[in-house]
Every structure is written in C-alpha cells, then in structure tokens.
Amino acid sequence: MSTQDVIVLGAGIVGKAAALSLARQGLKVIHIAPDLDTNSALKTAQNAENSWDSRIYALSGSTQKLLSDIHVWNSLNHNRIQVVSDMRIFGDSGQTQDELHFSAYSATVNQLAWIVESSHIEKTLDTACQFQGNIQRLTGSVVNFITNNDSVTLTTQAGETFTAKLLVAADGAKSSIREKLQIETPINDYEQTAVVANFECTQDHQSTARQWFLENGEILALLPLPNKKLSMVWSAQPEHAEELKNLDDQALCTAVMSAASGQVGSQTGPLKLITSAQGFPLRRMRAKRIIGPDERPRVILIGDAAHVMHPLAGQGLNLGLRDVASLGKLLEEKESFREIDDPSLLRRYERARHGDTDVLLFTTDKLKKLFSSNSNALKVARNWGMGLVNKSRFLKRQLIKKALS
Numbered sequence: 001m002s003t004q005d006v007i008v009l010g011a012g013i014v015g016k017a018a019a020l021s022l023a024r025q026g027l028k029v030i031h032i033a034p035d036l037d038t039n040s041a042l043k044t045a046q047n048a049e050n051s052w053d054s055r056i057y058a059l060s061g062s063t064q065k066l067l068s069d070i071h072v073w074n075s076l077n078h079n080r081i082q083v084v085s086d087m088r089i090f091g092d093s094g095q096t097q098d099e100l101h102f103s104a105y106s107a108t109v110n111q112l113a114w115i116v117e118s119s120h121i122e123k124t125l126d127t128a129c130q131f132q133g134n135i136q137r138l139t140g141s142v143v144n145f146i147t148n149n150d151s152v153t154l155t156t157q158a159g160e161t162f163t164a165k166l167l168v169a170a171d172g173a174k175s176s177i178r179e180k181l182q183i184e185t186p187i188n189d190y191e192q193t194a195v196v197a198n199f200e201c202t203q204d205h206q207s208t209a210r211q212w213f214l215e216n217g218e219i220l221a222l223l224p225l226p227n228k229k230l231s232m233v234w235s236a237q238p239e240h241a242e243e244l245k246n247l248d249d250q251a252l253c254t255a256v257m258s259a260a261s262g263q264v265g266s267q268t269g270p271l272k273l274i275t276s277a278q279g280f281p282l283r284r285m286r287a288k289r290i291i292g293p294d295e296r297p298r299v300i301l302i303g304d305a306a307h308v309m310h311p312l313a314g315q316g317l318n319l320g321l322r323d324v325a326s327l328g329k330l331l332e333e334k335e336s337f338r339e340i341d342d343p344s345l346l347r348r349y350e351r352a353r354h355g356d357t358d359v360l361l362f363t364t365d366k367l368k369k370l371f372s373s374n375s376n377a378l379k380v381a382r383n384w385g386m387g388l389v390n391k392s393r394f395l396k397r398q399l400i401k402k403a404l405s
Contacts, residue, residue: 010170014303
C-alpha cells in the first residue's frame with residue numbers, strides 16, 4: 001500500500017494540470033490513468049511536429065495565467081500558437097448590420113484568446129509532470145475506492161492499493177468515480193455533433209476568429225492557426241454531421257466555402273483540407289455535487305467529470321482549468337490550522353465552482369437555444385440584438401472582460 005497526499009485520476013489536460021499544480025505546492029501526488037503511457041506520449045510529441053491536431057482549444061486569460069503559474073506556458077512552442085486579435089460573429093440573416101465584431105485593439109487588450117492544439121498542450125504538460133519529483137505516475141484502471149474519516153483508498157485493476165487524503169477525479173464526462181458516488185448528473189443532449197477539421201486557406205485570416213449562426217440552427221466556427229491555417233468546428237445535426245465526415249477532401253472544402261450563402265468562402269478563399277474530419281457529440285451536463293461522499297467528502301470532481309458544455313463559446317477547457325486554479329488557490333491560501341482534506345475547505349471550493357459554472361453553462365445553453373429557434377420573430381429579434389450590441393462599446397468591453405477572465 002502506498003500513501004500520499006493526493007490521488008489524481010485522468011490523463012487529459014485537466015488531470016495533468018491538476019497533478020502538476022498540486023505537486024508544485026509540495027504535495028505528494030499519485031497520478032493514475034489507463035493511457036498515462038510515457039512512451040506513447042513521446043511518440044505523439046515526435047509525430048506532432050509534422051502534423052496538426054484537429055482538436056483545437058481557444059485559451060482564455062485565466063488559462064494562460066494557470067499555465068504560466070505552473071511553468072508550462074513558456075515551454076509551449078509559440079510557433080504553433082495563434083493569437084486571436086479579432087472575433088466576428090454573423091447572424092443568420094446574411095446582412096452585414098447583424099455582425100458582431102470584437103476587437104482586442106478597441107478593448108485595449110493585447111489579444112482576445114490564444115488558439116492551441118490539444119496534443120501540443122498535453123505533451124508539454126506530460127513532460128513537465130515527468131520532471132516533477134512530487135508526482136508518481138502510474139498506468140492503470142481504477143476498479144474500486146472507499147472513504148473513511150481518515151483517508152480515501154483506491155484499488156487498481158492490477159490489484160495495487162493507494163491511500164491519500166484527497167481523490168481528485170478528472171476522469172472525463174463518463175466519470176466512473178462520479179458514478180460510484182451516485183451523484184445526480186442531468187444531461188441535456190443537444191442532438192448535434194461537432195465536426196472538426198483543419199484547412200489551409202488562401203486568404204490571410206488576419207488573426208480573426210469567425211462564427212456563423214446558420215439558418216438551420218447549426219453553428220460554424222473557423223479559428224485561426226499559424227501560417228494561414230484554419231481550424232473548423234461545425235456544430236451540425238447528426239445526419240448532416242455524418243454527411244460532412246464522409247465527404248472526400250475537395251467536397252468538404254466546397255461545403256465549408258459554400259456555407260452561409262457563400263459568406264465563408266468569401267472570407268477564406270479556396271481551402272485545402274490538412275486533417276481528416278472527426279465528430280464529437282454535443283451535450284450539456286452538470287453534476288449536482290462536485291465533492292463527495294456527503295457525510296465526509298474526500299473526492300473532488302473537476303473538468304468534464306463535473307461539467308460539459310456546448311463549444312459555441314469555446315470555454316469548456318477554460319472552465320475545467322479554472323477548477324484546477326481554484327482548487328490550487330484554495331489549498332495554497334487555506335488557514336494554517338486546516339488540513340488539505342478539511343470538509344470546510346472542500347465545501348468552500350464547491351460553492352465557488354458552482355457559481356462560476358452555473359453562469360457559464362446557463363449563458364451558453366440559452367445562446368444555443370436562441371440561435372436554434374426557427375421562429376421568424378425570434379430570428380429578427382436576435383439578429384437585431386447582435387447589431388445593437390455591436391454598436392455599444394461599453395457592452396462589448398464588458399463581454400470581452402468576461403471572456404478574458
């Protein structure tokens with residue numbers, strides 16, 4: 001049996017960032033995941049230099065700060081990071097007055113976001129974790145865990161047993177830890193699939209992210225990548241998503257350029273596909289509790305294990321990494337007489353995270369439903385509203401301020 005301060009489950013970005021953040025505070029961390037394989041990670045790192053990952057994230061200011069605090073940001077290859085200086089959002093009327101334009105220059109900030117490949121963030125975090133002496137990394141699946149007044153004890157499929165004061169579960173939307181705790185988690189299926197792919201474009205994207213709300217309730221976003229490349233996220237109805245994924249390279253390029261009555265092609269010019277299209281089902285999910293068990297909490301849910309949202313605002317990963325930052329700050333600033341597993345601390349963390357999560361999930365969900373409605377009156381009102389917001393510098397600055405937080 002091995003005893004440490006914290007056990008972290010999950011080999012994704014949120015899990016690795018959590019392990020690294022907690023270890024940098026001097027805590028002894030066991031990091032466990034089925035696919036936490038060093039050799040595989042190194043192979044991915046080598047191959048990534050000659051290819052582009054179709055899974056892309058728009059990082060907010062809070063994420064950039066966290067990655068800086070855990071000494072990862074400067075280790076990223078900034079030749080593979082694209083700064084977003086402008087964002088243009090188009091309604092489904094096809095009229096230019098319905099465009100909503102956010103500018104870093106007008107808001108007197110350096111950038112609106114950073115666009116980074118998922119695999120690039122993961123491999124950099126992976127390397128940092130390998131060189132952190134307070135992290136013990138293990139490949140394995142968890143089959144059971146029990147909690148008592150003193151600790152949480154976890155058993156792997158290989159029969160190994162580990163004990164710690166806290167268990168941090170970053171084991172994804174289908175979290176087995178959340179299931180074992182029997183935490184109620186309502187799921188709202190959006191009946192859409194996010195189709196993602198990368199393209200080379202002939203026209204300069206001018207560091208601008210663009211998003212079109214289409215007439216059929218679908219949403220098409222094109223995010224800028226370095227060297228005149230674009231990353232597409234097309235939130236499409238399931239049948240249409242399958243059609244898009246099955247198109248050949250040229251046909252997919254034509255479909256994208258033809259979208260929004262040809263508006264997309266006028267912004268990008270001819271496109272060339274550089275990664276195959278992939279699809280991810282979209283849904284909204286929020287665990288009603290993010291700590292457990294109720295009587296003596298020792299488990300904390302973070303990232304997709306705690307919440308999942310629609311990608312139209314590009315905030316899913318940022319929200320998960322704010323979980324990491326909040327937990328790290330709470331433990332770092334705790335009163336000297338409290339241990340890291342003090343129930344008061346965990347309940348304090350839960351209250352803080354529910355507030356942030358609820359606002360973002362509510363806003364994103366309502367925007368998704370607003371732009372999916374086929375009501376003609378609502379279409380006119382929402383496009384008029386976009387034009388109205390676009391004319392208000394104050395409102396746009398407030399929205400940018402919120403997005404950068």
